[in-house]
Structures are given as structure tokens and as C-alpha cells.
Amino acid sequence: MSAVVEEVARKLGGQAVLGRTVRSQADLALAVRDRLPLVALRGLAEAGLTEQEIERFVIPQRTRRHRAEKKQPLTIDESDRAVRLLRIQTIAEDTFGNHGKANTWLRRPLAELNGETPLDIAGTEAGARVIETILAKIAWGAAA
Template identity: 80%
Template structure:
């Protein structure tokens, strides 16, 4: 999984944004606890999430503007949501071999998720684990 950690850290902006090197999931968790700066949101946009998705699943635009005006970082919860969504998106990207294919799959309603999209389910930690399990099955060639 270290390839996923490295890619998520890169998408978040690397050491300048994360305040140090990220070599493990524990380092990533500590960066979340320290609260990510607003600039970490750029990683979600670069990974293919729309402004509407970022507003819906991470932070509303009004709150984002307010934080920018006061030069405040994201909350721990918002930081966690960014990392969770980037983790799932990166895992899908590795599984499918391209960002485009990954992002298409993440937005496709799945029968095994009762018609929900993987991206919507990944809003919660429990949902993200389900999506990771499906991606692991796909990566191993099993029927998801």
C-alpha cells in the first residue's frame, strides 16, 4: 500500500502542504490530525473531483471562503474526508490504470451498493472500506 500512500501525499501537495514527509498511513493520519491547509483541496480537483463534489462531500464553498479569509486550515473531519476520497480515487486509479477510467467507475451506480456510486459511499469510513474491498476484488480478477 505504500504506493497509494505516496500518491495520496503527492496529490495533497507533498511535504510543503503536509508539513513533512509522508511514508506510511500513520504519517498520513498524523497530517490529518494536524489539520490540512486549504491548499490540499487542489489535490481533489486535480484528481478529477468537481467543485460541486468537493462542496458536497468535503467543505461548502461559503465555509471555504470564510476559512481562506481568516487563513484557517481545514478541520480534522474535513482533512479526513479529503484523504479518504483521495485514497479511494487513487486506489481506483491504480486498479483501472488511468484517472479517467477510475473516475468513471467511481461515479457509476453499482448494484452491489444498492444503486449508490462508489464515490458517494466513500463519504464515510465504513463506506470507503466497502469500496476498497470491491476494488481489491477487481484487482485480483474476482467478480466484484
């Protein structure tokens, strides 16, 4: 799991953006508690999340502009949502071994999720745990 945590931190901009080295879940939790800078959202876009998805799952565009004008970071909740989405996206990449396949899978409706997409379900922490479980089953070769 520390490889996933380190990759999430790298995608967020690493030490240069986070202001700290992140090697553990605790380090990442502290970064979230201290509130991520807005520039960390670039990592979500670079990971393949669209502006609409960032707006829907993390922070509305209008709020983002307002925060940028005032040079304010994300809130703790917004920081947590950004990290959650990157964690799921990173685990999917690791599972499928391919950036494109992972991002396609995250947007494909699944019968197991009553026709919802993994990305939609991962909008909550409880949902993200469900998606992690499905990805773990796929990684172990079980039908998900």
C-alpha cells in the same frame, strides 16, 4: 499500501503543502490530525473531483471562503474526508490503470451498492472500506 499513501500525499501537495514527508499511514494520520491547509484541496480537483463533489463530501464553498479569509486550515474531520476521497480515487486509479476509467467507475451506480455510486458510498469511512474491498476484488479479477 505505502505506495497509495505516498501518492495521496503527493496529490495533496507533498511536503511543500503538508509540511512533512509522508511515507506511512501513521505519517498521513498525523498530517490529518494537524489539519490540512486549504491549498491541499487543489489536489482533489486535480485528481478529478468536481467543485460540487468537494463541496458535498469535504467542505461547503461558503465555509471554505470563510476559512480562506481567516487563513484557517481544514478541520480534522474535513482533512480526514479529503484524504479518504483521495485514497479511494488513488486505489481506483491503481486498479483500473487509468485516471479516466477510475473516475468514471467512481461515479457509476453499481447493483452491489443498491444503485448508489462508489463515490457516494465512500462518503463515510465504513463505506470507503466497502469500496476498497470491491476494488480489491476487481484487482484480483473477481466479478465485483
